Amino acid sequence: MYDELIVSPRVLLGPGPSEANARVLKAMTTPMLGYLDTEFVQVMGDTVGLLRRVFGTENRLTLPVSGTGTAGMEAALANVVEPGDAVIVGVKGYFGERIADIAARCGGIVTKVETEWGTHIPAEKIAEVVAKVSTPKLVALVHGETSTGVLQPLKDAIEIAHQNGALFLADCVTSLGGQPVDMDALDIDIAYSCTQKCLAGPPGLSPISFSDRAVDVIRNRKTPIQSFYLDMTLLENYWHGEKEKRRYHHTVSISLIYALREALRVVLEEGLDVRYKRHVHNARALLAGAKAIGLQPAAEEGYRAPMLTTLRIPDGIDDATIRTRLIADYGIEIGAGLGVFAGKAWRIGLMGESSNEKNVMLVLSALEKLLIESGHRVERGSAVHAASHVYAV
Ligand SMILES: Cc1ncc(COP(=O)(O)O)c(C=O)c1O
Structure with a gap:
């Protein structure tokens, strides 16, 4: 037999996970419900409503995908990028590289805009690269680059993307709940985050949100979305389907969704x-x-x-x-x-x-x-x- 699990107390001051709020941990001990139980559907609705407020968006397609921040990254790219699509990725550290890697695995033709680690990517540099790429589909930047501690300004880059007919994606894994993301005010098309950093929850979910513009792009794909697990059109049915249209997709982590709901309540109570x-x-x-x-x-x-x-x-x-x-x-x-x-x-x-x-x-x-x-x-x-x-x- 192994002993009962007891871990040493830690002060978590690394890149995440950070300390989980006590109310969040308590919420995780709430009894299980079935994934289509009407009471759980209410919890899902609450969670999405709270998430929209923290993302600063009214986007309908907002939900937490199962998995950590990288699942959100995969979901964003796998749904939007088709083989042959031109994708421009800002790389100023480790996580920009990861976006470029995943976009290429989705078949995207990736062009990187690189700067030295520890610096931000100037808008002019992004504009220069975007101008050289014909029909860019997506411009992606990491908001808070956790490998360097740089907070990337997004506003000008979003305008550049839109002026060139591309969607704009922001990795908000480190920023959401810690610094403003303001999706609608800034006109960000896709943003994803995690639960274990500035939202003060346990790791395991990746909140994500798609603008109507991004949803149109997904609906008009020529090729099927390669990932079943992260297919937003299927997840949308489960999270947002009306009554009988709401269908099982996969068994979501009931306890992590309880946790996220409470974490978001804590965030919004603080303001x-x-x-x-x-x-x-x-x-x-x-x-x-x-x-x-x-x-x-x-x-x-x-x-x-x-x-x-x-x-x-x-x-x-x-x-x-x-x-x-x-x-x-x-x-x-x-x-x-x-x-x-x-x-x-x-x-x-x-x-x-x-x-x-x-x-x-x-x-x-x-x-x-x-x-x-x-x-x-x-x-x-x-x-x-x-x-x-x-x-x-
Ligand atoms: C900016 C950024 N993006 C993506 C990720 C990947 O998230 P995860 O480790 O939760 O899968 C991280 C993780 O630290 C991150 O800091």
Whole structure:
């Protein structure tokens, strides 16, 4: 026999999952219902209504697909991209690469707009590439690039896509619930996210939304959607079908949908604007403290995502030693660098529930102590001192 499952307490300050809200975890213990039970259908309706508010959209085709953020990415691309379609993908980090990879697997002819890791993609660069591609079908950008901590401006890129007759897709896996997505106001055609970052739920669902323009593109496909599981026309019947037209597609995760419904209630109870400001404020304090102990931001100024701060690892400091001791001594998880930033930067997530003053002070004091013990020369107490100034105003 194995022992009962008991895990050590952790402070989750990595790239996700972040801390799940206690009300969300409690909602998951709600008894099972059948996937077509009228009471569960009501829960589905509530969840979609709440999701639309967080996405800032009235799109009918809004729902959580089963699976993590990557399932949303696959769903977005598999439904819209047909073999031979021209797809333009902004690549400024690891997740832009993933979009390009999946778009190519869908048969898309992918053109990348690349910039250096840690920087945003300027609109002019996107315009230049789009102009060279004949009949682009889709322009895709990652909003919050979790590998670099860059928050990509979307507005101009959306206009460029539409002026050239293309749909616009935004990966909002890291941004939704932490910074404004405003789908309708910005005219984003497709956006997807996850539940385990700024929505403060467990991983397992990927909220996604398609504009009417994107739905028309799906309905007018020449080839069938290759994926059965992620076929939005089938999922639409299950999630949005009227009475007898609502049909079984697959057994959705009942408990995760309870969780998402509660997570969205928590988000909207706090208020979107208050929540966005909280993320900005805590990120500002974290960065002030980090800079005070010589940890420089790896993301370009003016384009830093408040939910994920990347910090360059100082010369002579061993990445793994510090992260291992953060876990062992304090139970704090921070993220290792990915791709180009592997071994060169840390990724500190302040997402959803995890974005609070207590965590900022804790991670700064722990980092400062461990850095000093590794031979990094800084004045003791300076990280917390700098952060507390931010909280004092
Ligand atoms: C920007 C971005 N897109 C996509 C993904 C993939 O999401 P998941 O790991 O939930 O499948 C992630 C995961 O961190 C991400 O940060």
